[in-house]
Amino acid sequence: MKRIGVLTSGGDSPGMNAAIRAVVRKSMFHELEVFGIYHGYQGLMNNNIKELDLGSVGDIIHRGGTILGTARSEEFKTDEGQLKAVENLKQHGIDGLVVIGGDGSFRGAEKLSQKGIAAIGVPGTIDNDIPCTDYTIGFDTALNTVIEAIDKIRDTATSHERTFVIEVMGRDAGDLALYSGLADGAETILIPEVEYSIDDVVNRLQRGFERGKKHSIIVVAEGSSGGLKIGEEITEKTGLECRVTVLGHIQRGGSPTAADRVLASRLGSFAVELLLQGEKGKMVGIQNNSLVATPISEALAQKHFVDLSIYKLAKELSI
Incomplete structure (x- = not known):
């Protein structure tokens, strides 16, 4: 193998640049040439490919x-x-390709591997919804962005003695909502993986008010029901003034945390190592702080499962 390509695809996530940097510098350490493919698979088909050097990253x-x-x-x-x-x-x-992205990007990498291009997937998505890895690049940064936002909202919730519903990203996976809700002491956390009852949400709010609590925070993953709907249902059933905040794409941006920079550097470098070993059609990941490689087909056949023990803990601590 003499030349390696690298591309990012799907939704962006903080830490992708750190992964690109690792791929380029690891490759050049092994005296390989590196080419960047701009604008994902669309750029690959448009032949938008340029050689990268140390200065490029x-x-x-x-x-x-x-x-x-x-x-x-x-x-x-x-x-x-x-x-x-x-x-x-x-x-x-170009003999090998590193694809940084989510499950859709991995499907593309698998197709290219089947057509003779050695491709390795690097998981980059803020949703943390890729199986076979404990964490994905961008999750920790997005989580900290959400926590900072909720901290600020809590200040005004306390001042005005109101109930706030905060919608975070997570169409199919509730990790962002779950971890941020636990970290911020939310009264209720709603995630796609667990069915909810609006009556249970209301009862928890009312129990808090009965013991003198003046404000409440409810964190909702977008794939659960949606913040606006939850806010309307709470107001309809209780008459409480309820404010809804949809954090949206602010969760995707920002400088990556140290954890994401380190994770991206490790995974990007490991992807190059696999290509040098003649591997293809695999994704890199981290499990129990150890680097692992899994066939993409195997990863795509599985489903990401949220840690329900954390959900149980958050519910117990928010009594």
């Missing part, structure tokens, strides 16, 4: 987003689009 480890850009591509999902991508890689003499 200088001063980016602390920056959010991705210097390579990202895009979603319907065309790449077709066999014709994938063959076009393979042809462009071969024209540049």
Whole structure:
């Protein structure tokens, strides 16, 4: 293997730049040439490929987003689009590809591996919804962004003695809501993995008011029900003035935390090591602080499960 390509795909996440940096510098340490593919799989099909050097990734480890850009591509999902991508890689003499992204990005990497391109997936998504790894790049940073926002909202909730509903990202996975809710002492946490009863939410609020509590925080994952709906239901059933905050894309941005920078550096470097060992069609991850490699097909066949023991703990501590 003499040339490696790297791309970012799907939703951006803090720490992607640190992973790109690791791929480039690890490759150059082993005297490999590195090419950046700009704007994900769409850029790969458009032949938007440029050689990178040490200077290309200088001063980016602390920056959010991705210097390579990202895009979603319907065309790449077709066999014709994938063959076009393979042809462009071969024209540049690229033998291996590191794909940084989520499950959709991994499906693309698996397709390229089946078509003769050695591809390795690096999990980068704030939702932390990729199986076979304890954490994904960007989750810790997004979590801290959410916690900081809730801390500030709690100040005004206390001052005005109101109930606040805060919606965080997590269409299919409730990790952001769960961890931030526990860390911020939320009275109720609603996640897609656990069915909820609005009557239970209301009863918990009322028990708090009966013991003299003047404000409440409810954290809702977007895939559970949606903050606006929960807020309306609470007001309808209790008559309480309820404020709803949807954090939205603020959760994706910002300088990555130390944890995400270290994780991205380890995973990006490990991906290059796997390519040098002749591996393909695998994803890198971390389990119990050890680096692991799992066939992408195996990872995609599994489902991410939230840690329900943390959900149970959060519920017990919010009595």
